[in-house]
C-alpha cells in the first residue's frame with residue numbers, strides 16, 4: 001500500500017540545510033499496524049506528514065496504492081487525503097465552534113455528500129467511538145479523551161484506507177490513552193491500516209510492526225516476535241495479546 | 242460541495258467573533274447608507290428642478306432679451322441689444338402662425354400695503370394669456386384684463402392675500418404698490434414655487450402698468466405658447482426671424498425651450514448625483530479595508546482550523562471559497578443594513594421637507610447592494626488566498642493563538 005524509496009526531507013534553517021529524513025525506504029502493507037518510535041526530533045512527525053501527503057519529500061519516491069504521489073497535483077493530493085487517509089493529532093484539532101457531530105460531519109460537508117446521508121454516517125461514526133450521547137456538545141464541553149474520540153470518528157467517517165495517528169495519547173491521561181489505543185486497534189482489526197507515532201513505549205510496543213527512527217534514519221524495524229532488521233534494536237518486548 | 246453548506250460553514254465562522262464581524266459590517270452599512278442618502282438628495286434635486294421646468298409645459302418658448310450664446314465671431318460693431326417690447330410680443334402672435342398665445346412679462350419688486358399691513362412682493366406685469374399659459378387657477382375674482390390696458394388693477398397670490406387681508410374679502414379693496422394704488426380684482430389659488438418664483442407671493446398687474454411703475458422700456462421676457470401639433474424647432478426659428486427683422490437685423494434675443502433647459506439641468510444634476518455617489522463610494526472603499534482587516538485577523542486566528550481543513554482533504558479552491566464567502570456575507574449584510582438605514586433616513590428627510598422629493602435613483606439601490614457584495618469579494622481575496630496558501634503542516638503545528 002505504501003512504498004517509500006530513498007525518501008529525503010531536508011528543511012532549510014537560516015540558509016543551511018537540516019536533513020529531517022535521510023534516504024528512507026519503507027514498505028507498509030495494507031491492514032498492517034505499525035508504530036513509529038524514536039526520540040524527539042528524530043523525524044517521526046516529518047515522516048507522518050509525508051505519509052499523509054500534507055508535505056512533499058525533497059527527494060525519493062512515495063507511491064500510495066501503486067501511484068507516484070510526486071506526480072499528483074495539489075487537487076489530486078487533496079482527493080487522496082479526503083478519501084484514503086484519516087488523521088488523528090496529539091492536540092485533537094477539533095473546530096471549537098462546531099459540535100461533536102459537526103466536527104465529524106466536516107469532511108463529508110466538503111466532499112459534497114448530501115445532508116441526509118451525512119447524518120446517518122455521523123451517527124454511525126459516533127456510535128463506533130461510543131459518543132452518540134455527546135453528539136451536540138462542543139469541544140470545550142468534552143473531556144480530552146472524548147475529544148480525541150470525536151477526532152477519530154472524524155478521521156474514519158470517510159472510510160479511509162489509512163489512519164495516521166501522531167502521538168494520539170500524548171495529551172491524555174493513561175486511562176483515556178488506553179481507551180483510544182483500544183479503539184483504533186479495533187478499527188485496525190476491521191481492516192484499517194494503522195500507523196501510530198508515539199514516544200511512549202507502552203503504546204508503541206503493542207503494534208505488530210515497530211519502526212524506530214533516530215536522526216532521520218530507521219534504526220530498527222521489527223515485527224512482533226521476530227526482528228526483521230535491527231541494527232541498534234533496543235530490546236523490545238512483544239506485548240500484544 | 243453544496244452552496245448551502247458553504248454558506249452555512251462560512252456564516253458559522255463569522256459567529257465565532259460577533260462583535261468584530263458586526264463592527265466591520267457596520268462600516269459597509271455606513272458606506273452604503275451614505276451612497277443611498279446622498280444619491281437620494283442629488284436625485285431629489287434633479288427631480289425637483291426638472292419638475293419645476295416640466296410644469297412649464299413642453300410647448301413653451303421663453304424669449305429673453307440679449308444674446309447669451311457665445312458662438313461665432315463677435316460682431317465688429319457691438320451694440321446694446323434692443324429692448325424686448327409688447328409690440329414684439331404682438332408681432333410674434335400675429336406673424337408666427339404656430340404661436341397661439343403670448344405673455345409679455347415685466348418683473349420687479351416693490352412694497353405692497355393694505356391699511357396697516359405691508360410686505361415686499363414680486364410684482365409681475367402680465368396679460369390675460371398668462372393665466373392659460375401657466376395654467377393658473379383663480380381662488381376668487383378674475384385675472385387681468387385681456388386688452389393691453391394699463392388699468393390700475395391687481396391680482397394677488399394666495400400668500401399675499403393672507404398677509405394683507407387676513408380676514409376680509411380682498412376683492413374690490415385697494416392695495417398700495419410702490420407709489421400707486423391698485424384695486425384687487427382676483428386672488429390666485431395656492432400653487433407653490435415654480436421656476437424659482439413663488440407664485441403665492443406674487444402680485445400680478447397689467448404689463449403696461451408694470452413698465453410704467455418700474456419705469457422700464459423693455460420686457461423681462463415673453464412666454465409664447467405654441468400649438469401641441471406644431472414643431473418646436475421650426476417655430477423657434479420663425480420667432481427668431483420675426484424678432485431679428487424687428488430688431489434691425491440683429492439677433493439679440495435668446496429663446497429657451499423647456500426641453501433644452503431640462504436637458505441642461507438633467508446633465509448638471511445627474512453629474513452632481515454621480516459626484517455625490519463617488520464621494521460616498523470612498524467610504525465603501527474604507528469599509529472594504531475594514532473587512533479585509535477583520536478577515537486577515539480571522540484567518541490568522543484560525544490557522545489551525547485551516548490546517549485541519551487541508552488535512553481532511555479540503556481543496557485550495559474550497560478554502561478560498563470559505564473565506565471569500567465569509568467576507569461577502571459580511572459586506573452584503575452590511576450593505577442591506579445600510580440600504581435600510583439610507584432609505585429610512587431619506588424617508589425622515591422627506592417627512593421634514595415634504596416639498597423636496599428625496600428618492601434614491603433605482604440604479605443607486607441596485608449598485609449599493611451589488612457593490613457591497615463585490616466589496617466583500619474583492620477585499621476578501623487577499624485574506625482568502627493567505628488562508629488557502631497556508632502550509633498545512635505549519636498551520637497544524639501552530640499553538641492556539
Ligand SMILES: Nc1ncnc2c1ncn2[C@@H]1O[C@H](COP(=O)(O)OP(=O)(O)O)[C@@H](O)[C@H]1O
Pocket residue numbers: 011012013018019020038039040041042043044045046047
Ligand atoms: N518546519 C521545520 N523547519 C525546520 N526544521 C524542522 C521543521 N520541522 C521539523 N524540523 C526539524 O526536523 C527534525 C525532525 O522533526 P520532527 O519530524 O518534528 O521530529 P519528531 O516528530 O520525531 O519529534 C527536527 O530536527 C526538527 O527540528
Ligand SMILES: [Mg+2]
Pocket residue numbers: 044045046
Ligand atoms: Mg513530533
